[in-house]
Structure formats: C-alpha cells, structure tokens
Amino acid sequence: MDIPLAARIRPKNLDEFVGQTHLVGEDKPLRKALELGVISSMIFWGPPGVGKTTMAKILARQTGHEFVEMSAVSAGKADVRKVVEETKRQRQLGEQYSAPVLFLDEIHRFNKAQQDYLLPYVEDGTIILIGATTENPSFNVISPLLSRTRVYVLKNLTDEEMVKVLNQALKFLKKENKRAKLTVTKEAKDWLLRFADGDARQLLTIIEHSLDLYKNLSLDSLKNALQSQHLRYDKKGEEHYNTISAFIKSMRASDPDAAVYYLTRMVESGEDPLFIARRMVVFASEDIGMAQPTALVVANAVFQACQTIGYPECAINLAHGVVYLATAKKDRRAYEALRAAQADVTQHGNLPVPMKLRNPVTSLMKTQNYGKGYKMYPEGESSLPDKLSGKEYFKKK
Numbered sequence: 001m002d003i004p005l006a007a008r009i010r011p012k013n014l015d016e017f018v019g020q021t022h023l024v025g026e027d028k029p030l031r032k033a034l035e036l037g038v039i040s041s042m043i044f045w046g047p048p049g050v051g052k053t054t055m056a057k058i059l060a061r062q063t064g065h066e067f068v069e070m071s072a073v074s075a076g077k078a079d080v081r082k083v084v085e086e087t088k089r090q091r092q093l094g095e096q097y098s099a100p101v102l103f104l105d106e107i108h109r110f111n112k113a114q115q116d117y118l119l120p121y122v123e124d125g126t127i128i129l130i131g132a133t134t135e136n137p138s139f140n141v142i143s144p145l146l147s148r149t150r151v152y153v154l155k156n157l158t159d160e161e162m163v164k165v166l167n168q169a170l171k172f173l174k175k176e177n178k179r180a181k182l183t184v185t186k187e188a189k190d191w192l193l194r195f196a197d198g199d200a201r202q203l204l205t206i207i208e209h210s211l212d213l214y215k216n217l218s219l220d221s222l223k224n225a226l227q228s229q230h231l232r233y234d235k236k237g238e239e240h241y242n243t244i245s246a247f248i249k250s251m252r253a254s255d256p257d258a259a260v261y262y263l264t265r266m267v268e269s270g271e272d273p274l275f276i277a278r279r280m281v282v283f284a285s286e287d288i289g290m291a292q293p294t295a296l297v298v299a300n301a302v303f304q305a306c307q308t309i310g311y312p313e314c315a316i317n318l319a320h321g322v323v324y325l326a327t328a329k330k331d332r333r334a335y336e337a338l339r340a341a342q343a344d345v346t347q348h349g350n351l352p353v354p355m356k357l358r359n360p361v362t363s364l365m366k367t368q369n370y371g372k373g374y375k376m377y378p379e380g381e382s383s384l385p386d387k388l389s390g391k392e393y394f395k396k397k
Helices: 029-036 052-062 077-092 112-123 159-176 186-196 200-214 219-227 238-252 256-268 273-291 294-309 314-327 333-348 363-367
Strands: 042-045 067-071 101-105 128-133 150-153
Touching: 029 052, 042 052, 052 067, 052 101, 052 128, 067 077, 077 112, 112 128, 159 186, 159 200, 186 200, 186 219, 200 219, 238 256, 238 273, 238 314, 256 273, 256 314, 273 294, 273 314, 273 333, 294 314
Parallel strands: 042 128, 042 150, 067 101, 101 128
Antiparallel strands: none
16 A cells, blocks of 8 residues: 555544553543643654654544644745635635644754744634654744743653554554464564664554565564665654664664664765764763763864765764764763753742852942852852752762
8 A cells, every 4th residue: 555554543533542641641631632622832842653743633633623734844934824824814704713733743944934934823823833843842943932832742652552553553454454464473572662662653664564575574574674675764754863863872872883883874875964973962961971071072073074074084084983982981960960950940940149159340239248258269168049059960979
C-alpha cells in the first residue's frame, strides 16, 4: 500500500491512543479539554514518534474543528494567509464559524517574522494553533507566541506502551493479510524495542519494511530491513533527529566507534557540518564540562574549521573532534547547576540581591547600607539572596 502503516493504524480517539497518560489519562488536561469540547492554542514538545500529530488530529476531530496540517519546513506566511483569508471569508458570508486547527509541524523552523505573523490570528481566535516541535520551545519559539499558547511536553513511550503499539500493528496486519507470517520472537521483540527507543513510528516503519522486503518479522529480516535503502536518513525529517540523538548519546557513553559511525551517516547524507559542530560545542559544556574544560576549546575549533574549510575536508575535523569528545572524561555538574538555578529563578523570581553585594554608587545608597560588610575574598560566606543562602547548585565531588 502507498499509505504507510503508521498512518493506516493511526488512533481515531483517546481510547485507542497509546502513551502520554500524564496528558490524556483520567482527569488530565487534554482529556478534560475533549470532555468540555473546548481547545485553545498549544504547542506539543517531544521527540519523534510519540503522537504529536495524532493527538492534534484527535483534538480537532472530536471538538468539531477543521484540521489544516502544514510543515514549517516547506510552508510559509503565504500558506498561513490562505487559511486566515478563508476563515475570514466564511465569517463575512455569515456561515457558521468554527476556527480551524492549524497544525504546524516543526514550528521551530519558522523564523521570527513568520512566527510574528501568527500572533494576531492566535490572539483573536481566527485560528487555533497547535505547533509541534522536537526542540525546546523556550529557545525556538518567540516569547509572545509562547505567552499565547500552552506548552505540553510529550515523552518517549515506555516499553510496555511500545508493546501495545506492536500488538495493535500485528492485529491490524493480520486483518489486512491473513497469510502474512507475523510471528515475532522474544529476541526480535526485544531488539525492536531497543532500536525504536520509545519511537512508535520507528517501530512501525521497521515492521512494515521487513514485511515488504522479506515477508516475515524474524530478527534477521528486521535487521536487514533497517539497512535497506527504504530507511534513508532524511535531514528534513525525523531521521535527522534520530541520528543526531544517537550521535550525542554515543559520545555521552564514551563510545567513539558508534559516535564516528553516526557522524559518518550524517556526513554521507549531506547534513550541514555546522549543525553537527554546534551540537558538539553544546556537548562539550553540557556533558564534559569541568572534567576536561579544553573540550570546549576543541569543539569551537572544529566549528571554526567547518566554517572555513567546508566539505569534504571538514569531515576529518569533525571526526577528530568527535573522537576527542567521546573519549574525554564526563562531568555534568556545571550543566546541572545551571538547571537547578533556573528552577529557583522560575520559582522565586528576582530575589533581592544581598545589601553587601550592591554597589554604593551614590551617597544615598551608602546611607541605605549598599555594600556594607562586603569582603573581596570571603571564606565560607554565601553570596546568594537570603532566601537561598547556603544553596548548593554546583555539587562538590
């Protein structure tokens, strides 16, 4: 069939939907929204294959809204304008008006001007925006748009949930073709779960290609199907994110062989070398940090080399840097300190700076005790706001 298996068995309602119980379980926000029949603009943030598109379609269908699907990779302002103008036309004709759900996949790929264009139509309810992203929306979606939407975080499916998806697929396939050999051994099932790693679409794609090519789901057939040309790296689609994820996790596991392998897959597929190098710069501080501070210097040097040289030679610089980062000692304490401090800033806001740390630039400030008690090299004294005094973000070994 031309329609992929993942699309053919896509759930039609929440009872068929697998995973994300923190959002769709009893009395959880998205289930409540459906029960009330009211949805508002929102953003789904999560890895590939966890149900972002499916969830958006269910919300639109069950609340009676037209579903308009776009990808920010190929769509632009003109495409959004068509939806807005058609909605306005219906209003003017006095037709029964129901704002369409505009599902914008990979919303992080819209630039600032394109995201700005959405703002008034989200604000006045001309459209109900559901954006989907694999990237942290705090960094990739403009603040005004974030303030007009609710962000829901979707998670990788658990092994138990992936088994449910697998069983649903096998049941569906048996109905489609009763003669197909659909026996899955425990060894093959375990391999599928490890490889798919919580990504339902990945699991379904491997099953489908194995059946297309080998007419069975043996472990060897599944592995061979994975290596086939049917599963190409798509630098504009989910494989882009799957491969960069495996690349980062291989360096994190201090596995230079796997890291170089995933690097090579990206290089041979024409991935932007600066994209790879940027992730290496982040990794140098996030995962290596204080264990080997020169890692950041090396990663930046690789980035500059990629800018200066380009393909094909810069692949050598990338490989050099990847092996260095993968074999370096790891220390996430600086990263974890940042995240812990961010949590306190979010919870407590701008706590007053201790008076001893304030700069007494005027006479009045001096009379108000600005800078009083300040020591240039204090020992054992906290410089944090009083409410957080003694808090430890950077954990000493």
